[in-house]
Amino acid sequence: MRSFIFVCLLGFVLPSFAQQATTSITPLSDRLVSYTIKAELNPDTKTIKGTQRLTWRNPDSVPVDELQFHLYLNAFKDDKSTFMKESGGVHRGNSASSENPWGGIDISSMRLADDEGDLRPNLPVGSGLDLTDSIEFIHPDDDNADDQTVFLVKLPRSVAPGETLALDFVFESRLPEIIARTGWEIADSGEPFFFVGQWFPKIAVLEIPGQRYVPKDAPKGEWNAHQFHANSEFYADFGTYDVTLDVPESYEVGASGIKVEESIQNGIKTLRYKADDVIDFAWTASPDFLEYTQQWRHVFIRALIQPAHKGQAQRHIDAAIVALERYDEWIGEYPYTTLTVVDGIGDSNGMEYPTLITAGTTYGLPTWARVLELVTIHEFGHQYFMGLLASNEFEEAWLDEGMNSYIESRIVDDAYGRGSVIELGHFKIGDIAAQRLGYVKQKPSKGALITKSWEYTMGDYGKASYAKPATVMNTLERYWGWDMQQKFLKAYYAQWRFKHPSTRDLQDVAEQVSGEDLDWFFDQFVYGTAVVDYAIDSISNTKKEDDSYSSRVRIWRKYDGIFPVSIRLTFADGSVQDQSWDGQDEWKDIRVAGPSRLVEAFIDPEFDVLVDINRLNNRKVVADLASNQFARQVQFRSITFYQKLFFVLSGLF
Amino acid sequence: MSLHYIKSGYDSARERPALSAIVYVGNLIMGLILSIPVFIALSTATSESGFSGDMAGEFDLALWADMLESSGPLLQTLVSQLLWVLPLLFVWKMASSAGLIHAQSEGGGRSFWTGVGRYTGKATLLGLLFMVPTVVVMVVVVLIATLLSGVLTGEVGSFWVQFVFTPIALFLGVAFIDMMHDFGRIELIVGKKGVMDSWLAGFKWPLHSSNANSIYIGWMVLGMIFLILPFMLDVSMGGLFLAFIFQQILLFGRAFITVGWINSEVAFYEDTVPAAVELDETEGLDA
Ligand SMILES: [Zn+2]
Numbered sequence A: 001m002r003s004f005i006f007v008c009l010l011g012f013v014l015p016s017f018a019q020q021a022t023t024s025i026t027p028l029s030d031r032l033v034s035y036t037i038k039a040e041l042n043p044d045t046k047t048i049k050g051t052q053r054l055t056w057r058n059p060d061s062v063p064v065d066e067l068q069f070h071l072y073l074n075a076f077k078d079d080k081s082t083f084m085k086e087s088g089g090v091h092r093g094n095s096a097s098s099e100n101p102w103g104g105i106d107i108s109s110m111r112l113a114d115d116e117g118d119l120r121p122n123l124p125v126g127s128g129l130d131l132t133d134s135i136e137f138i139h140p141d142d143d144n145a146d147d148q149t150v151f152l153v154k155l156p157r158s159v160a161p162g163e164t165l166a167l168d169f170v171f172e173s174r175l176p177e178i179i180a181r182t183g184w185e186i187a188d189s190g191e192p193f194f195f196v197g198q199w200f201p202k203i204a205v206l207e208i209p210g211q212r213y214v215p216k217d218a219p220k221g222e223w224n225a226h227q228f229h230a231n232s233e234f235y236a237d238f239g240t241y242d243v244t245l246d247v248p249e250s251y252e253v254g255a256s257g258i259k260v261e262e263s264i265q266n267g268i269k270t271l272r273y274k275a276d277d278v279i280d281f282a283w284t285a286s287p288d289f290l291e292y293t294q295q296w297r298h299v300f301i302r303a304l305i306q307p308a309h310k311g312q313a314q315r316h317i318d319a320a321i322v323a324l325e326r327y328d329e330w331i332g333e334y335p336y337t338t339l340t341v342v343d344g345i346g347d348s349n350g351m352e353y354p355t356l357i358t359a360g361t362t363y364g365l366p367t368w369a370r371v372l373e374l375v376t377i378h379e380f381g382h383q384y385f386m387g388l389l390a391s392n393e394f395e396e397a398w399l400d401e402g403m404n405s406y407i408e409s410r411i412v413d414d415a416y417g418r419g420s421v422i423e424l425g426h427f428k429i430g431d432i433a434a435q436r437l438g439y440v441k442q443k444p445s446k447g448a449l450i451t452k453s454w455e456y457t458m459g460d461y462g463k464a465s466y467a468k469p470a471t472v473m474n475t476l477e478r479y480w481g482w483d484m485q486q487k488f489l490k491a492y493y494a495q496w497r498f499k500h501p502s503t504r505d506l507q508d509v510a511e512q513v514s515g516e517d518l519d520w521f522f523d524q525f526v527y528g529t530a531v532v533d534y535a536i537d538s539i540s541n542t543k544k545e546d547d548s549y550s551s552r553v554r555i556w557r558k559y560d561g562i563f564p565v566s567i568r569l570t571f572a573d574g575s576v577q578d579q580s581w582d583g584q585d586e587w588k589d590i591r592v593a594g595p596s597r598l599v600e601a602f603i604d605p606e607f608d609v610l611v612d613i614n615r616l617n618n619r620k621v622v623a624d625l626a627s628n629q630f631a632r633q634v635q636f637r638s639i640t641f642y643q644k645l646f647f648v649l650s651g652l653f
Numbered sequence B: 001m002s003l004h005y006i007k008s009g010y011d012s013a014r015e016r017p018a019l020s021a022i023v024y025v026g027n028l029i030m031g032l033i034l035s036i037p038v039f040i041a042l043s044t045a046t047s048e049s050g051f052s053g054d055m056a057g058e059f060d061l062a063l064w065a066d067m068l069e070s071s072g073p074l075l076q077t078l079v080s081q082l083l084w085v086l087p088l089l090f091v092w093k094m095a096s097s098a099g100l101i102h103a104q105s106e107g108g109g110r111s112f113w114t115g116v117g118r119y120t121g122k123a124t125l126l127g128l129l130f131m132v133p134t135v136v137v138m139v140v141v142v143l144i145a146t147l148l149s150g151v152l153t154g155e156v157g158s159f160w161v162q163f164v165f166t167p168i169a170l171f172l173g174v175a176f177i178d179m180m181h182d183f184g185r186i187e188l189i190v191g192k193k194g195v196m197d198s199w200l201a202g203f204k205w206p207l208h209s210s211n212a213n214s215i216y217i218g219w220m221v222l223g224m225i226f227l228i229l230p231f232m233l234d235v236s237m238g239g240l241f242l243a244f245i246f247q248q249i250l251l252f253g254r255a256f257i258t259v260g261w262i263n264s265e266v267a268f269y270e271d272t273v274p275a276a277v278e279l280d281e282t283e284g285l286d287a
Helices: A072-076 A082-087 A307-330 A371-388 A397-416 A431-440 A458-496 A503-514 A519-527 A629-650 B002-015 B017-046 B052-057 B061-104 B112-151 B154-189 B195-208 B210-237 B241-272
Strands: A002-005 A033-042 A047-057 A064-070 A104-112 A150-159 A164-174 A183-186 A192-196 A205-207 A222-224 A239-248 A252-255 A258-265 A268-278 A283-286 A290-296 A299-305 A338-342 A351-353 A356-358 A422-424 A427-429 A534-543 A549-557 A565-571 A576-581 A587-594 A598-603 A619-621
Touching: A064 A222, A072 A082, A072 A104, A104 A150, A239 A252, A239 A283, A252 A268, A252 A299, A252 A338, A283 A356, A290 A307, A299 A307, A307 A338, A307 A371, A307 A397, A307 A458, A307 B154, A338 A371, A351 A371, A356 A371, A371 A397, A397 A431, A397 A458, A397 A503, A431 A458, A431 B061, A458 A503, A458 A519, A503 A519, A534 A598, A534 A619, A549 A565, A549 A598, A565 A587, A576 A587, A629 B017, A629 B052, A629 B061, A629 B210, A629 B241, B002 B017, B002 B210, B002 B241, B017 B061, B017 B112, B017 B241, B052 B061, B061 B112, B061 B154, B061 B241, B112 B154, B112 B195, B154 B195, B154 B210, B154 B241, B195 B210, B210 B241
Parallel strands: A002 A290, A033 A239, A299 A338, A338 A356
Antiparallel strands: A033 A047, A047 A164, A064 A150, A104 A164, A183 A192, A192 A283, A205 A222, A239 A268, A252 A283, A258 A268, A290 A299, A351 A356, A422 A427, A534 A549, A549 A587, A565 A576, A565 A598, A598 A619
């Protein structure tokens, strides 16, 4: 089923971006790489036969004589890979279970190209051009000699600075039963569903002196190639993709970039896609997809929906627009002209690739549970942090997942209300609040944001890459206000898009924009694991001879985290006094004298310091003002709950 | 025909509101007992925090998380309390049903407490016996659901099996056994049968008499309405004291329904099986 919604305003024809992958006619990125791939999907064997011409420009100021590559699919080759060993065959809850769940990439030919034109893999191999036998698997992160997710080749001749090298590959990708967001699965219809990510030989990133953490005065650049880990994602250079796919005629396909050609011959559908200024190319194919489309400004939004979820198609599109609008306003333009939201199957869901995201929902999902909206907004946000800023997700996952979770929580709360993820009567759970709990109640003293993703224990990765950075950034926003935060986010995006920023770069932008040294903040909450918890320990009042009062509040900083806070003092006559405190001392006494006794002390009354792990102890009243209103209310509610429960249970016997 | 019995049940419950009050108060007391540790835990955690009023006003995830963290151990005792409350509830259900049947048999006007005193033991034994078919029905429903999920495959199929078929089948199956149990108890108390005979006799009622079914279903629907309404009230205006009061009124109504329900079943039984009744000694109307 197709439903097209055309947006035409007074004869205004949508801009001619239709044949352009980005809004710019000039390159947006340095385009160090280009991939021209021809691939043929065999749905029976779940394999993809491909040929690929890769061009790579040496960004360094010295010649390069060795290249490194990722073969991510080899993580699913067998149970000896680092990925499988780390995950115990499990990734984010899903495990490989079918008879032949394994995948992998075999390169049957790799050689230096000897012509300028399209890849012609059957050309006779010139002497010294064939590199197939030089492929040498390496394992830079561990001592697992069985891991084949990274390889290097020594070049027969070096690549001069600025020179572009062309390499031709012939490869076959065996897709695994879906794991880690890639592979195949048999849908309810009995038809196969494919989500094809990280599926071709991909060159690693050569970080040159001055880039990220490579010293400016280093003699040469370093390859930053990590194995595929159970917790890790990816890292790649920007470039262009020209990908031609052959799939069975009945298949609906979604892919990164824009579709530029489509033809059908002998039951085979051939589709050609172009994606510019992106770091990756992924695609999906299934005969089951229902397609829904809508234009938003320059972006052609396409939703590919499972038949069981067709009632929720518009929810996908609406959520994508909610995200597009706010990213555009808060951070900067989305420069691509397409966005495809895929309703995948199983573990393919909740993943991001350039201009192509998977969301995920369930049949019958009620509208008061906005998990579909949340995941769509989240995955869209990766277009910025994974796609456009393209930080190193292996080493600094928080710059992608964490910054994205922060904006996601902000968007969800802004668009749907502060308690909107689950909204059932009076029971409301908001995104910012839920992210905060994911940090403050999950061993907050463990797991710094800056940790290589494979060095986390499983639980800490999720907390430190999603929940904690979201809470840390929400705290920074409340610390200096949304105006400053927005300036910072916009500047960060404007300065660093297409340039792989590091944590240090992010901090630099924040400091430039605000003019403030932020070491105290970053050292505690980004590089370190400081835990903030301020509590009112006691309130005491002494009546003086002249009937005035001398009062004292004792505040306790319970852990190592330090944060400036305000303290609100309320007196018996209703007067209120706000004080600010740098939060440094472990114990702090505030003494006040006045005509009225102090009845309440409240640290951080506006709840700006979201990293404070316990809010309940932030406030105290004197004993005679203690109130059981809440306890009584819950008691009454529990009485009626039990009464109802007992009537129901009585029916059982 | 069944309407006639429902009307009779309604009249009887109206004539003797004390019976509804007993059922209502019994339930209320058990709820009250269970709610005491909740109160203590929450009072300890929040009374001097200054947040009590805010938390009563609206749900705050952060404060709830802190509160549950600090009073977790005390709230955990709630779970262990269910261990003794469930058997107590079971015995109370047997005792109160025995009392209600006795009180409303032979044209009514008999003592609730005499029924409790005389029949609670036997009714409890009978109740234990009826657990057998209840468990059997549950197992059968689960088996059918398992078989069904082999046919209704996929996401949509399993949605219907898990969230529609299984709960409805369990509900109807349990209600079916509950109806047998009701009539089994009447066989025991009004028909003066032994426990084993009453158990066996109970099984035939839903199958033999369409009137028995209509009476049961009629009251069941009313009973459900009077449970769903307070649930809705709780969701919509939960925190307000007014909601508590309205819910209590509805729950009294629910107790009233229990009384009327049993009266209808007893009256129907007595009309259908008149010979089995043998006169008791006269009793005062003390409840
Ligand atoms: Zn993510």
